[in-house]
Amino acid sequence: MxxxxxxxxxxxxxxxxxxxxxxxxxxxxxxxxxxxxxxxxxxxxxxxxxxxxxxxxxxxxxxxxxxxxxxxxxxxxxxxxxxxxxxxxxxxYTGTISNGTAMAAHASDELKERYMKPLLAGDIRSCISITERNVPSSDPTDLKFDIKRDGDEWVLNGVKSWATGGAMDECKFFLVLGATDVSAPRHARHSMVLVPREAAGLSTGRIETVMGYDDAPFGHCDLIFDNVRVPVGNLIGKEGEGFLMMQSTLGVGRIQLGMGAMGASERAMMEMCSWVEKRVINGRPLVDRGVVTDAIARSRIEIDACRAFIVQTATRMQQQGMKAVRGEIAQLKVLAPEVALKVLDRAMQFHGGAGLTYDTPLPEMWAHMRTVRIGEGADEVHRETVAKLELRRQAEWRATHGRA
Ligand SMILES: Cc1cc2nc3c(=O)[nH]c(=O)nc-3n(C[C@H](O)[C@H](O)[C@H](O)COP(=O)(O)OP(=O)(O)OC[C@H]3O[C@@H](n4cnc5c(N)ncnc54)[C@H](O)[C@@H]3O)c2cc1C
Missing domain, CATH: 1.10.540.10 (Acyl-CoA dehydrogenase/oxidase, N-terminal domain)
Known part of the structure; x- marks a missing residue:
């Protein structure tokens, strides 16, 4: 097909x-x-x-x-x-795609058979576990979670937080990033290890709420590792290459994230347009007001411009690889949720009180979209990348054109 x-x-x-x-x-x-x-x-x-x-x-x-x-x-x-x-x-789900991609490229045949295949078949679920409450994830090279080799096993100790889907019954394994050599250069300190749910010493802790939503059935929970032992073969990729490996799986996820924001924006448009045609206030449907049509027009312009940029980035990424579009990826990570939040907010506003309830999916979508400005790297971190690349580009232009 x-x-x-x-x-x-x-x-x-x-x-x-x-x-x-x-x-x-x-x-x-x-x-x-x-x-x-x-x-x-x-x-x-x-x-x-x-x-x-x-x-x-x-x-x-x-x-x-x-x-x-x-x-x-x-x-x-x-x-x-x-x-x-x-x-x-x-x-x-992005985690399923990125964990599946990482395992297809870097896991042993045994792990692929036992965990990756059922994951991709949809029989089980998994979770990526990187964040630690006491370490800013904006600089993940500082993660402290301890993974030590002991004979034929890795021994894991520490607490991870924000493990999305970690509390689900269907979640049968975790890909956990931890420090295997704290004396190595910052980007070579961490490794990724697969931990089965039933591992002795592993338990789930508190489940976060996100602006009042518990995000069930997925949720975001703490994971407590108390001398958890797994075989050395559970290493995904090479020792010290945890970050490199994670970077290599980002491409599809970033496009999915950007287009996902466009999907949420389009749903907001559907809800907004059908509501303002039906809602009659002071004898006139809401859609008769200029302020409403202006909001609809602005939303359409912003969505279409943003989508065109994401599709252009996806096309270039496909042709030239992830590195060539590093700047655009950072731009879309900031822009796409911004657009979606604006459109969702307008749609909620025109719904009045109903726009803040479960009568529409809008508030839950807004809350989810708001988390995207922080998850997978806060906006500021991505804007910093955009600015660095722009300053470099400008300096190169000045040098090649003989300008001071
Ligand atoms: C809904 C949700 C789901 C999540 N799911 C997962 C998951 O499944 N697995 C997982 O491992 N983690 C997950 N996370 C964690 C997420 O990846 C981190 O919250 C995120 O990377 C930000 O890290 P932090 O919370 O430590 O904030 P920090 O790194 O402490 O940053 C705090 C704030 O500082 C500012 N800041 C940071 N860097 C800069 C800078 N360079 N310049 C200027 N300002 C800056 C920003 O405003 C930022 O929001 C999830 C988070 C959320 C909200």
């Missing part, structure tokens, strides 16, 4: 199955005795999507994916994000 057909099929699935069952998903979560597992409706939708082959779009065919290129995947990444839990339905 060509990429275009898949786009149409994903759109139809979102419109016919995922969006109409959002309220059911919400009610099932509210009523659940255990919030940290898929709701029955999510389980059903995942099975249907898998059955239709609407599954794991950017992963290679030999790993059970659809083998889409970045530019083919971009519009699908957008549509899936018309709803916060959309990507999970199609087994395209």
């Amino acid at each position: 060509a990429g275009q057909d898949l786009v149409r099929d994903v759109e139809a699935f979102m419109l016919e199955r995922v969006i109409p069952t959002e309220a059911e998903h919400h009610h099932q979560l509210q009523a659940a005795a255990n919030r940290w597992t898929y709701t029955p409706i999510m389980r059903q939708l995942r099975a249907e999507a898998r059955e239709k082959g609407l599954w794991l779009f950017p992963m290679p065919v030999e790993l059970g994916g659809r083998g889409l290129s970045l530019t083919e995947y971009a519009p699908i990444a957008e549509i899936m994000n018309w709803c916060n839990h959309g990507p999970e339905i199609f087994n395209c």
Whole structure:
């Protein structure tokens, strides 16, 4: 099936199955005795999507994916994000894609068979565990979490925080980044180790709320490692190359993140436009007010400009590799959530009180989008990268044009 057909099929699935069952998903979560597992409706939708082959779009065919290129995947990444839990339905959660990609390239055959294959088949879930509460993640080279070799085993000690999906029943392993040699240069101190959920000495701690949402069924939890032992073969990649390895898996994730923000923006547009046509205030529908049409127009201009930039970046990344678009990746990481937050905010405003309740998906999407300005590197860190590259470019231009 060509990429275009898949786009149409994903759109139809979102419109016919995922969006109409959002309220059911919400009610099932509210009523659940255990919030940290898929709701029955999510389980059903995942099975249907898998059955239709609407599954794991950017992963290679030999790993059970659809083998889409970045530019083919971009519009699908957008549509899936018309709803916060959309990507999970199609087994395209960013963590699944990045952990699967890292393991395909760097894990032993045994780990691939035991953990990667069921992950990509959607039978289990995983989690990436980097952040430590007492170390700023904006400088992850300073992470303290201790991983020491003892004979044929790695011994892990410390507490990790913000492990998204870590408390889920379906989460069966963690990729954990820790310091294996604190005396090495900063970028060579850390290594990635796979830890199975059932490892002795591993427990989950507090679960965060994010602006009041617990983000069930995924959640974000602490992980406590107390002399956890795993075989040396559980190292992913080489010792000291944890950061290098993580960098190599970022590409698809960044495009997915940017297009995801466009998906949230489009959903906000859908909700906003249908509401302002229907809501009559002082005898006139809201859409008759210039302030409303102005907001709609601004939103359309901002979304289309941002999407064009992301697609252009995806095209260049596909042709020239990740390094060539380092600046653009940093730009889109800042720009895309900014656009989505503005459009979501306008849509919530025109809904009045209803815009702040579960009557629409808008506030939950806004809260999620707000976290994107901090997660995976705060805005300031990415703007710093953009500024550094621009200053270098300007200095080079001055040098080649003989200017002071
Ligand atoms: C919803 C959510 C889910 C997450 N999921 C995961 C996960 O699954 N696994 C995981 O390991 N981690 C996860 N995280 C953690 C996330 O990666 C970190 O919160 C993020 O990298 C920021 O690190 P920090 O919280 O330590 O903030 P810090 O690094 O302490 O930064 C604090 C603030 O300082 C400012 N700042 C930082 N650097 C600069 C600079 N160079 N110049 C100017 N100002 C600066 C920014 O305003 C920044 O927000 C998640 C976080 C959230 C919110």
